[in-house]
Amino acid sequence: MAGNKVKFDKSSQEIIVPGGSLISEAAQLAGVDIIQPCGGQGRCGRCAVLVESGKVRRRSALRLSERDIEQGYALACQTVIESDSAISVPPQEKIERRLTTDRIVADIIVPDGYDFSKDQTIQRISLKLTPPNMEDQLDDASRLKTVLRRNFGYDNLFISLNLYRKIGDILRKGNWQATVILELQKMHESPDPQVRLIDIAPGIIPEEQPLWGVAIDIGTTTITVWLVNLINGEVIAQASEYNGQIARGEDIISRIIYSSKDNGAEELHSLVIDTIHQLLAQVCKRVKGRKCNLGDIVKATISGNSTMMHLFLKIPATSIRLSPFVTAVNELPVLSAGEIGLDINPEAPVICLPGVASYVGSDITAGVYSSGMDDTTETTLFMDVGTNGEIVLGSHDWLVTCACSAGPAFEGAGVVHGMRATNGAIEEVWIHSDTYDPTVRVIGNGKPVGICGSGLIALVAEMFMTGIIDKAGNIKSNLETNRVREGEHGMEYVVSWGNEVENGMDIVITAVDIDNLLRAKGAIFAGYQVLANSVGIPLELTEQMLIGGSFGKYINIEKGIEIGLLPDLPWDKFQFLGNTSVKGAYYALLDRKAHERISSIASRMTYIELSADNSFYERFMSALFLPHTDLSLFPTVKKALENHN
């Protein structure tokens, strides 16, 4: 049989391959690297290539859309070359994006065309003052106020006692030149503009020198800090870490119970503050060039669920878990770092973004803002999966929201080998349907350490699709593989053997882990249904679905649908937004109007209490199966299962 000439765009040389060769085989011959995470089973869809010319035969195209095929895409591992061909290999990233829509999580972003100075409440101004003399004995504070009023129109300067203690020395140290940092509490256009002195330093500070702020997302499981240059909006450094409170309870309810114990609230407050301080130290350390000291950080915005916000501020959270589930406060005034005990500039304004209810906090209002769903005409479903699953349905005109008790599984906590989406986390899994052996992708490409949220979703989906677990999530004990075994806590499946693992211990998923995940995803799906039902819009008419939260670098939509976590919508309706909570805090850090819009979102969102909804429990029970008791809700999964069988 004569060979076929094949030219890959990534190789300078044309090669000749035997008839019946797979594109993947040809690529190997040509020295072109095509990734095949699932090991060439045609199941991950990651080896898609574009057939520019020539005839090919697609053995399987399960992971490609019709439009993909029209455009000439083929899976390299499943496609036979039948004539001379020219094949281009898209950048891996491009494929990933096509499959996962968007993998931006917390990459450093600078929004385009944003005028940061316009609605920034923090201003830095260098001043020259006339020194006092025997004919002009005006007090230091009035001297400062006068210059700011005369030269900048800033009336009603508020100076705190702490700063009254500093100004005299600093004005003299700088020989009556000084740089002030101001917070514009009410803007110029307000009838009573008010300005607060945040700090004062001797001498003139160059305008280009950064002015530091931090956006902080306090999750039940994970805390994220972004260090931002307020001058140009640049995110200079970021860091995430497990919330130190985890040691006192993994979910919200156990934290609240702990906080009611003697000294419990104090301890939880210290733990979260400690974690934030560690993260602040990390981000400050990562600043290159001019040093950033903690005291140089002059503004902070904080988002988080209502319980986290209460515990962070040492406000009793007990009423949150007791019927009728009421917070002490949803919207706080701007606080100062000093009164909270946050170790940045003590005068720095700290904006704790407003929440809606006990279980819909400012992580959601900030998330809705950063997702833009409050500014679109499309019916949008927004989901933030962290320790809880909060869902918002709506558009520019209306917003309804609810919260589902999901637990921290999707953040890698509460799962035997769970972990955050950092180096060493298994973030994607493919299982061979004959051997039940998995192929995994590990963040950082090193040895696996554990499994993060997206990895868990993929793992359960693959276990289900390959028949390792049944639709109730039970691990089958009669399979011909030593990966399924009786463990300490019942049946378990070995994802990675100890010899492949960083610490030498087998990485497994247990029946209990799977049960936790099913309960989490079941609660979330039932939540979608209650929201959709409340406004009389069928779930399938959702025009876009926006996903925020700590799902690791990305979540595989298909697998999310396969386990029934995501509704079975066309893939192009999904968009992954990463940590929308910290992004919302970031915008509020830079932009007073963003803060105002988040407040407006909080006040106009209708909260639906699921525990008071008659239909929720039944819907939840039906959603505990894979993907759901009612398979008609998941037509593509139904079709895939039929193909498999």
Add this chain to the structure above:
Amino acid sequence: MAGNKVKFDKSSQEIIVPGGSLISEAAQLAGVDIIQPCGGQGRCGRCAVLVESGKVRRRSALRLSERDIEQGYALACQTVIESDSAISVPPQEKIERRLTTDRIVADIIVPDGYDFSKDQTIQRISLKLTPPNMEDQLDDASRLKTVLRRNFGYDNLFISLNLYRKIGDILRKGNWQATVILELQKMHESPDPQVRLIDIAPGIIPEEQPLWGVAIDIGTTTITVWLVNLINGEVIAQASEYNGQIARGEDIISRIIYSSKDNGAEELHSLVIDTIHQLLAQVCKRVKGRKCNLGDIVKATISGNSTMMHLFLKIPATSIRLSPFVTAVNELPVLSAGEIGLDINPEAPVICLPGVASYVGSDITAGVYSSGMDDTTETTLFMDVGTNGEIVLGSHDWLVTCACSAGPAFEGAGVVHGMRATNGAIEEVWIHSDTYDPTVRVIGNGKPVGICGSGLIALVAEMFMTGIIDKAGNIKSNLETNRVREGEHGMEYVVSWGNEVENGMDIVITAVDIDNLLRAKGAIFAGYQVLANSVGIPLELTEQMLIGGSFGKYINIEKGIEIGLLPDLPWDKFQFLGNTSVKGAYYALLDRKAHERISSIASRMTYIELSADNSFYERFMSALFLPHTDLSLFPTVKKALENHN
């Protein structure tokens, strides 16, 4: 010689006395008590009585005005009864007031017809809230805000983080009935009314229950606290004590120097706070009936000179003593007790009243307000003699002020046997011009312990008028009395022998003490002259002279004039107002408009820096003599001296 019938109004019986009897002798016979502090020498003027009918002969009427004589007054010890007579004895208090004009110092006062509720910034309101339920999950804070907005029109309620930590528990503890204490930061009529929550307690509190505030005067030497019921303005208790900082320097300058040492500012801050805390404990303890805890005190106003205010607030005071003598701040925003470290309700607003300059503080602005001089058309000289002597000249239309470094002599400190005007203090002295033996009046009528400010003035005046000291203040060594002797620190005069004294030690005044007093009074008199000169009004055209400060219970005007401390004006132009500083603080505690008017006084007062005035030093040197180098400035003293010689 036939007797004369005499009838005293204070006795039911008419008596018959021998011809040539003194009224004082007749009174003794009739069992009528007429005080004779100077022992019947006709020098104190305190035994004045009214001769209703009959003929009398006044041997001496030196202490009576012409108008007194016209009205029939006579000195009982100097007046011979020459016919049947009817004599009425005025209450001693009335005489004292005539001689000293007014001896109110810090007596408990309730101004008449004052509507305390109208301009009181503190309001206490009892509330009934609707409890939350599953259909109404409004957060606690919003629930509270809604009731206050709907039922009372209080918009924009500000709640501090500390109170957010309390409200949930308290609302539930009171079964959704609660009493709030509010501070109206901006009033209803303001375009942006603002209300701050000061405290919240469970349940309903009866309206008649007191609402506590404190007015505090921080003097360099003495601190005074008034505990006030804000509901009706009643001063429930008051207490004074030496400022604990005295141990670190008696005058302002040495305090400032001490504050610049390592930890000095911290130490001085603690000392003054400690004294205030002792006084607060005292006044709370003195409340009868319902207990007053420190935490129940919900508002404080503070007056004091600029240095005391800086040291109290731990604001560096160094620039106050260095040319060009500038404070860090003259007018502070309303602070909270918590941030100052004042141990009353931590949310209590603390109004530190505004000062004018380094050496004219809020003790003076508050004093000017409480004296009413900013609201009169009469040219008024106001003097507050504490550790420094501050003087204000002016009226409704204009105010000029200056400060004289007087030292603490007039407060009884910095003088060997000086003391405050409390029990045991010698407050008045008369010396017999032949024997040089003194008669003293002691506060509380017990054994003497020391000499207070008014006693010192009287003592020096008497020593001068009886020739124990010359016009330069030197003690004459050639007098026939063992009371003048060489002491450890030079010449001294024994006021009380040890056997008459509480602790058994001789009470003396030394040459150094006299020198201190002369320098103090000299500086003050030179200050009057500079002020009068600055506005071109001769000092003798002053229409009234108001005197505030810690002069003990009262000061003898005549003796103040004799030593040249007071200008030689007719006695009826003098008015003693006691501690005008704490009185101003008291009004500001009760009345927002009083606070505003004190601010307005501070801003419109023109400060004259004596150290920059060309004429001051010369005027001071001339005023170091008794009463003055230029005797024509003191015509009545000149006349009295001529009578003596």
